[in-house]
Amino acid sequence: MPIIEMKQIVKIFEDPKRKTNLLAIDHVDLNVEENEFLCILGPSGCGKSTLLNMIAGFEKQTSGDVLMNQKRVDAPGPERGVVFQQPTLMPWLPVWENVSFHLKLEGVAASIRKERAKEYIEMVGLKGFENHYPHELSGGMNQRVGIARALMLNPSVILMDEPFASIDAQTKTDMQEELVKIWEKHKITIIFITHSIDEALILGTKVAVMTRRPGTIRETMSISLPRPRDVTSDAFNRYKRQILDLLKEEGELAKAASRSSS
Structure with a gap:
């Protein structure tokens, strides 16, 4: 089915x-x-x-x-994660808070959110950048944050709308x-x-x-x-x-x- x-x-x-x-x-x-x-x-x-x-x-x-x-x-529903062409991050929040923002809306404590976000940040190759802000990252790195955020919803389906269209060739390959x-x-x-x-x-x-x-x-x-x-x-x-x-x-x-x- x-x-x-x-x-x-x-x-x-x-x-x-x-x-x-x-x-x-x-x-x-x-x-x-x-x-x-x-x-x-x-x-x-x-x-x-x-x-x-x-x-x-x-x-x-x-x-x-x-x-x-x-x-x-x-x-929309949490079983369908979405990654847009532009990552649409919140510029006033560091990487870990952008990734775990849906947990903040659910009232989850910051310490727990940060710990849970770590796995997904590492998954997309951004270990060490947890406390960086979007303006401190490259376009490709910001797109990785968007992917980590979608993954952290634990969706059954991820929908991706040309997510690598605006990044350089080598980053796209990676x-x-x-x-x-x-x-x-x-x-x-x-x-x-x-x-x-x-x-x-x-x-x-x-x-x-x-x-x-x-x-x-x-x-x-x-x-x-x-x-x-x-x-x-x-x-x-x-x-x-x-x-x-x-x-x-x-x-x-x-x-x-x-x-x-x-």
Whole structure:
């Protein structure tokens, strides 16, 4: 039984000012199995982040159902941790307090919060930075804090919206490796939005390729590659060419649609 199910999801954005409606997502069906690492990629504006926000409970679909463990998702919940493109940390709090903030809201004593946060701070490679503030850390380090905060909720599913998009190439490689280790150790389910084919193939057990807007799932493929994944291998590049062909075709369809409407 899938842990996440999206059934016939349609999303229409209404624009009262211009008196127009935009069909953003068109009848998406998507199942995510427990312990799966699903990467979703597709053209800009195809609705990847909108799908993720529906699973998180931040966005409401126009029609269709989003289910987690066969229960309808109507609001955010602690069983779904979210890591955003920007870590959205509280600048006035040190790392350990940012990571354990949800415990503060529950009235847990500071000494207990700090002790519990230590495990997750070490998990993301930030041991020694517990008392640093966000402005004292690099962008990649702040993103690690965001990941630690999501992990500390002990969620069944972690939703990640292009979390490594704004960091340098070497840091991105390091964080991809760390994320895979965390996923393997803790057996959580991860849904990861990306624009990068390489990133999707480095991380995912499965890749869902979306169409141009209105977005739907063009193809879902299982990725059978050993870890750590070799981006220079023939097998890796066969998957890459397959996805490139799908995206190229989507681009050509988008150009044809634009010409026909002009």
